[in-house]
Amino acid sequence: MKNRHLFMFGGSPPFTGQSAEKFASHINGKVAILFLERDGWKEYMPKYTSVLENQGIRDFLYLPLTSSPDQSIINELTTCSGLIIGGGDTELYRDYIVDTEIGVHIKRMYQQGIPVAGFSAGALISPSCCVIPPIDNSKKEHLFLQGLGLLEDCVISVHYTKWNEETNLKAAMAKVKASVGYGIDDEGYVYFENEQLVEAEKYYKFT
Numbered sequence: 001m002k003n004r005h006l007f008m009f010g011g012s013p014p015f016t017g018q019s020a021e022k023f024a025s026h027i028n029g030k031v032a033i034l035f036l037e038r039d040g041w042k043e044y045m046p047k048y049t050s051v052l053e054n055q056g057i058r059d060f061l062y063l064p065l066t067s068s069p070d071q072s073i074i075n076e077l078t079t080c081s082g083l084i085i086g087g088g089d090t091e092l093y094r095d096y097i098v099d100t101e102i103g104v105h106i107k108r109m110y111q112q113g114i115p116v117a118g119f120s121a122g123a124l125i126s127p128s129c130c131v132i133p134p135i136d137n138s139k140k141e142h143l144f145l146q147g148l149g150l151l152e153d154c155v156i157s158v159h160y161t162k163w164n165e166e167t168n169l170k171a172a173m174a175k176v177k178a179s180v181g182y183g184i185d186d187e188g189y190v191y192f193e194n195e196q197l198v199e200a201e202k203y204y205k206f207t
Helices: 019-024 046-053 071-077 090-097 101-111 166-176
Strands: 005-009 031-035 060-064 082-085 116-119 129-132 143-146 154-157 180-193 196-206
Touching: 005 019, 019 046, 019 180, 019 196, 031 046, 031 071, 060 071, 071 101, 082 101, 090 101, 090 129, 101 116, 129 154, 129 166, 143 166, 154 166, 166 180, 166 196
Parallel strands: 005 116, 031 060, 031 082, 082 116, 154 180
Antiparallel strands: 005 180, 129 143, 180 196
């Protein structure tokens, strides 16, 4: 059984610190970037790709998320050897990925050893419980939703210092009875191998 790799970033791309080198070391083909399409998205993609290109990765697949992806998108996704889930509207990312066929394939690929990297919204939807703070949703309240389930028994907070998330993170941990919480700063990340934290920068851990 191959090792599983999950990278979660507290802010927007690019990859920070040693994370690009670590992520790239597990890639042997295409890297898929799943994102919400908006004006200027093509110009934004180098924020994801440039650091990885410096690590020798040249083949990227850009997959805009929709509420009803066609089968060709699914087929393309499954040919990739690395997955990046972008940032933006966390609720939309959750709706378009979790509990969808794309989500099923992401979980399967992760279990098969395909590394997954989530930036901001992409990080928030990765655990079994997707906790979206009031500052990050239209209802302006704490949302507790089902996540992808790549990581169990933990709560993730992004933009931790910028959004002053300590109180929200601790409250979320208590509500969902999670044994650990990670607050990740905009320039920080946490890297899990086989669901065990092995590398991190600019983060806070609560138990």
